[in-house]
Amino acid sequence: MAILGAACAPIAWAAGCGGGMGSSMAPTTTASQLVDPFAAPGTRPALPLVAQDLGTLDASGAREFVLRVQSGTTPFRDGAITATQGYNGAVLGPALRLRTGEQTTIRVRNELAETTSVHWHGLFVPADVDGGPHQPIAPGAEWNASFTVANPASTCWFHPHLHGATGRQVVSGLAGLLIVDDGELAPSMLPDTWGVDDLALVLQDKRFTASGQIDYALTDSDRFTGYTGDHLLVNGAFGPLWQAPRQWVRLRLLNGCNARTLTLRLGASLAMLQVANEGGLLATPVTRASVTLAPGERGEVLADFSGMAVGQEIALLARSTVDSGMGMGMGMGGGSSSSEVAALKIRFSLPAQPGAMRTPPARLPAAPPIVAGSGASVRSFALDGGMMTPSFTINGRSFDLDRVDFSVAADTVEIWKFSNFTGMAHPMHVHGVRMTLLARDGSPPANHEQGLRDTFLVEPMRSVTLAVQTAAVASSSPLMLHCHILEHEDAGMMGQFITVQS
Ligand code: C2O
Ligand code: CU
Ligand code: CU
Numbered sequence: 001m002a003i004l005g006a007a008c009a010p011i012a013w014a015a016g017c018g019g020g021m022g023s024s025m026a027p028t029t030t031a032s033q034l035v036d037p038f039a040a041p042g043t044r045p046a047l048p049l050v051a052q053d054l055g056t057l058d059a060s061g062a063r064e065f066v067l068r069v070q071s072g073t074t075p076f077r078d079g080a081i082t083a084t085q086g087y088n089g090a091v092l093g094p095a096l097r098l099r100t101g102e103q104t105t106i107r108v109r110n111e112l113a114e115t116t117s118v119h120w121h122g123l124f125v126p127a128d129v130d131g132g133p134h135q136p137i138a139p140g141a142e143w144n145a146s147f148t149v150a151n152p153a154s155t156c157w158f159h160p161h162l163h164g165a166t167g168r169q170v171v172s173g174l175a176g177l178l179i180v181d182d183g184e185l186a187p188s189m190l191p192d193t194w195g196v197d198d199l200a201l202v203l204q205d206k207r208f209t210a211s212g213q214i215d216y217a218l219t220d221s222d223r224f225t226g227y228t229g230d231h232l233l234v235n236g237a238f239g240p241l242w243q244a245p246r247q248w249v250r251l252r253l254l255n256g257c258n259a260r261t262l263t264l265r266l267g268a269s270l271a272m273l274q275v276a277n278e279g280g281l282l283a284t285p286v287t288r289a290s291v292t293l294a295p296g297e298r299g300e301v302l303a304d305f306s307g308m309a310v311g312q313e314i315a316l317l318a319r320s321t322v323d324s325g326m327g328m329g330m331g332m333g334g335g336s337s338s339s340e341v342a343a344l345k346i347r348f349s350l351p352a353q354p355g356a357m358r359t360p361p362a363r364l365p366a367a368p369p370i371v372a373g374s375g376a377s378v379r380s381f382a383l384d385g386g387m388m389t390p391s392f393t394i395n396g397r398s399f400d401l402d403r404v405d406f407s408v409a410a411d412t413v414e415i416w417k418f419s420n421f422t423g424m425a426h427p428m429h430v431h432g433v434r435m436t437l438l439a440r441d442g443s444p445p446a447n448h449e450q451g452l453r454d455t456f457l458v459e460p461m462r463s464v465t466l467a468v469q470t471a472a473v474a475s476s477s478p479l480m481l482h483c484h485i486l487e488h489e490d491a492g493m494m495g496q497f498i499t500v501q502s
Helices: 166-171 220-225 486-490
Strands: 063-074 082-087 095-099 103-110 119-121 142-148 154-159 176-181 198-206 231-234 241-245 248-255 261-266 272-277 280-288 291-293 298-304 313-322 341-350 378-385 392-394 406-409 413-420 426-430 434-440 455-458 463-469 475-483 494-500
Touching: 063 095, 154 166, 154 248, 154 298, 166 198, 166 486, 176 198, 176 248, 198 313, 231 313, 231 341, 248 261, 248 291, 291 298, 378 426, 392 475, 413 426, 413 455, 455 463, 475 486
Parallel strands: 063 103, 095 176, 198 248, 241 341, 378 413, 406 494
Antiparallel strands: 063 082, 103 142, 119 154, 154 176, 198 231, 248 298, 261 291, 261 313, 272 280, 272 298, 313 341, 378 392, 413 463, 426 455, 426 475, 434 463, 475 494
């Protein structure tokens, strides 16, 4: 793969190349090393299951959900009661079951003592109900998002997006899931018994103060690399145990970390069959030894537990790559890896369920990829900064809530090229568009990177090119484009665009 040249590509948004490689040193960074929850003997908490919420149907056939944004306490660790925030509970939130084509209303009531917003990460919804920084919800206020579900079957999620407060509110516990069903899958084509053979795993790291409260006092290093914690939690539990059935299961994995990219694999060298990435099903499932998810990304994998002995245990192992920020450009190898820890123990204590999937599908009803015509216009985004100060920029600019950075025609396919001129990887995310990866540094993307996408990692000194289909209807309400390292986003590594009638 070619390394980006020093010269700037023509940039459609803003002028110039935003600085390129500076010469001063980046701050020294120290990412938290993950603690192994199973290093000490003791009883482990049961894996908390994400509750599914089917909503209710009103007289017109529209589906309605209620989300109450609340504060509460959570016993993450022995002897400590930790103040947290959650949706319909003290921490995290439910999995809302959405159906493609269905008119849906989500009523959000903010019961916190602070302003928040709720963004539907991955949903193709109109910009004015997207829940970004332009739709704040004051304490005590209610905000309703009504839309027709337009995504194919996929695992999406929701989280706060109040500018400058996103990182803190997510770490405090605000994150929930959106499970879209589109009716295209034949029964039993994939495991789909929620909480039994269809399991959602929300992975997030946190660190705690001596008194057991969430420590979100950002260090200079956190501002540079993003917030990292030494405790990797699964569905809000540290080192939990899942009693699993001895059959094929489906794991819906969400990297809900503020900044850590996680590489996940199963113990006993058990392969995973990836059936979906964050945009939905893969046309052809891909066998993977491990799956790497950047912050904001999701992946769905199948695992064959049918040959496991009763009572046998394996682990879901996580290795994290936290960039030192002094990567390839500095000739220092890029990134530092912490050692691998077990995030979750899986004990095979249940028999196979009736109706369990017996043979994994060879093909899946994936949504068609976005295809760009030969005349498609090209728009370039340079990721830069982080040298003199810890703030990163897009096309040389830092976020301004009152400035629209560019306009795109509605219902158009463009080619967007993201080039990373910094020493660390940035997981880029775009709201309200449909995207397909075309190339990484000119080479076609790997099989598991096919299909629709909403978040993609751009490695240091590399580029990613995508076909981007804009919303069908123009809107003057801005959509966000940002790095999903939440401390980068909060510090301004974000831009916004509107869609206009062509
Ligand atoms: Cu998951 Cu703009 O965010
Ligand atoms: Cu989003
Ligand atoms: Cu970033």
